[in-house]
Amino acid sequence: MNPIEELRAKAEEEIEQAEQLDALRAVEIRYLGKSGEFTALLRTVGTLSPEKRPAFGKAVNEAKEQLQSLVEARRSQLELIEERRASERERIDLTMPGRRFRVGIRHPITEAEERIKAALIGLGFEFFEGPELEEAKYNFEALNYPPDHPAMDDQDTFYVDDHRLMRTQCTAIQGRVFEQKQPPLRVFTVGRCYRNEAVDRTHGHTFHQVDAFMVDEGINMAHLKGTLRAFASAMFGADTRVRFRPDYFPFVEPGVDYSISCPFCAGAGCAVCKGTAWIELGGAGLIHPNILRAHDIDTERWTGWAFGLGVERIPMMQYQIDDLRLFYDNDSRFLEQFRA
């Protein structure tokens, strides 16, 4: 073995055996330092014949470079080991609780309202707001309720005086919209309604309602069904289907109530749909021609539909809440569950 190779092998072994960074540093200096072993070896070049000298010098430098990279590699290794050892002394108990922030939480009714708004605005509907303390005529007469009609029995009403009442349905905006806007139009509202009802798990004197309607040329029941399908898909998932059933509301003709296929059991029957695979959501129909005519809208040219639904129903289904009163109690143990 030639002396270069001999020295290289020895140095390589010592580099690998260095267990501490300062030991490695010592090896580095001993072999590769300015006055290290390789420098000494290079000095022996004078003892060689001139033609052998360049080759010798080159071989020494190559060995040095090779060793230098071995030193660097070993140093990285040792640094990592050292860092791990040091970090280990800082080990903490991560089962201890994380920092508690104050985080804003939407009320579940607001969460539902915002989803509904997004869905309807996406379908080209414009938000319109009417008063909750409403003139009696907008709540009933303007919606084609004949005077003293039994249809009002479903809507026991809070009156403030002979002419003003707490609106019993958001449909009350219709008359106001027709006074301000001309067809074609797509309008909706979301807001509170009031009925003088005994309060229990499923009834309250206050609830939130959505009312949406459109008037355009050639609008019909199939458009109503299609729009409800699109709305239901946005709210409850793409596979949601819509079913109509005849029903009666004075402000629509024909009138229907509509159900959606239960999004929670895919038709298998569950607690939410009470085993029927369908969930009744609200009322709908074509806007009664008397209402359009009352605002000088030509019913031969323009037709329209309207639909409504209760807002509370949505979080009640979504979160399986079984008592309407919880929404208005605002118990922190209730509100903090949803992080909406």
Next chain:
Amino acid sequence: MRVTHEWVCEYVETVASPQEIADTLTMLGHEVEAIEQSDLGAVLAVKVTPNRGDCLSVLGIARELAASDPMRFQPTELMREAIRGWTLGDEETPLSATSVTIETPDLCPRYAARVWNEAPMQASADWMQARLIACGMRPINVIVDTTNYVMLELGQPLHAFDLDRLREERIVVRTARPGEKMRTLDGIEREFSTEMMLICDAERPVAVAGVMGGEETEVTQATKRILLESAHFQPTSVRRTRRALNLPTEASHRFERHVDPEGVVRALNRFALLLSQQTGVAQERGVCDLYPGRSEPQPVQVREARWNLLLGMDVPRAAAAASLNSLGMRVAETEGGLTATPPSWRADIAIEEDLVEEIGRLAGYENMPERLPEGSTPQGGESALTSLRTRARDAMLRLGFIEVVTHSLRAPSPLDAPCEPIRLRNPASPEVSVLRNSLLPGLADAARRQHDDSFFLFEVGRVFLPEAERVCIAGLMRGQLLPEHWRSGHAAEVDVFTVKGALQEVGARLHRLPAFEQSNDERFHPAKQARVVVGGQEVGVMGELSRLLVERMHLQPSLFAFELDLTSLMELPEATPRYKPFSAFPHVRRDIAIEVPKDVPYAEIERRIRESAAGLLEEVWLFDVYEGKGIEEGKHSLGIAMTLRHMEKTLTDEEANEVREQVLQALASLGAKQR
């Protein structure tokens, strides 16, 4: 309306199960809410919509079933007889035993009566009792039970009078005289107003027309002779009377929803047959039948193009005609469509769209296609007020507040705004009696439902002021700014400056920066409150809630609150932020510590600083307030930091110090001394 499955099957022959019948009715628009069990098997609880009074009977329900699928629901002989009307052969004979006068033909278009001179006061037949019980009625005696039975079967309410107790044995239909009174069957003496329609004898009221009979002429064990009333009353009149008397009955329920005027004598005949079948007693010969208000049903036209357009599906003309015909309408084909004359029991059919609904309903909505509207594509979007409300809510949510939703109908509260709340004329209870004029009372309710000593609540909603409805946002908070944690222990406590900071954030989000001015609202701590002002206009209040009030309301102490009127804010101009270029050079911080009389407002100090350091001042903030040892009485020491920056160069220490000196000089005129 409750009806037994077996009774329906007496009218239509069918193999359909109760569930299948329920499904059919539901899809026809008569929702079966429940199928219950009784001694007679299944009972269907049918929810009849208020426009379909004709379906408040076995006959009406059977008619709908037969119309929906005549093959599946075949009318029985009994149903055909009911439709023909059971003639007894004496209908054309005038009744000599009594006489009827109608003074108000517009309220009582038809009144008919039959008389029995023998009154068998026994129990009704077992089968009749069983049906009445299953349908939710209480058997009493054969006379009353048979009237109820006929009402359930045919939808025509009947009333039996004790003929011997009717003065002059005759009937007068008229409105009440001023102050007129009568004791109704429920034992309550009632006084009538002059628009109420009464059934009277020669002298006095004996029944409230279409609502309830009188106690004195009621059929009893002592009754010898009977007068049976079958009438058609004007629906609104019955409804108004029933509402005014608060006396809903099975009879008024039907009369309000239209009873078939052509079925009046039929019901008398059916009663006669059933009574004779049970007791062997026959009626006196003849019918007294006054029909001054006969009205011919008007034909309604429906165009084929119209029903196809409105339904969004094509129904062939022949199928449409067959549907309308099966519902008892006289149908004729006309140019481009059909003309249908509704039967006497369908007062709800008046316009083309009514017929379109009938055609669609029988064609089946399940066959209706789904389409999205074509044509115009309007721009959807939020209203300005809703958008402002959403932004205000977002600001509160970002600050870590929890949203609550509280009732707008409530009891008056000490936290109400200082104006008289609007009262409900018919409150449900004292707790549901006024319209809130502030969100603070509701927030206080919600505060009672928080299970931590620290809470940050807000609500966005309408309040009702005498002049207008407004959208407000309000917050209520107390306790520690951050939840307690093992790393840091207790955090700082909420104070008035927390409320102010929150309002400044909300104002920034709404692009309308608030100012705070001294105010005098009794709901708040006298010295720790402010009115919130934007653009010179008052838009809200804030502060610590009055300690006395908080104590009286049994709330936790140290409550801080605000309320902002978003409707007013919306009307104020929005200061939309504009981009301001900023410097690429480093800033220099300079702090000053000054001793200043406590009655010099900080705002004034800050204003002077901004004036005197203008151009180079980037930010200024108060970082320390100290009073006590080493500070003169009536003064305090303020630590104020400033960052200075030049747009085009790095500021030197000397330049920064010079600004600092200018600031101190400017403050000297306020009595501020550098410490």
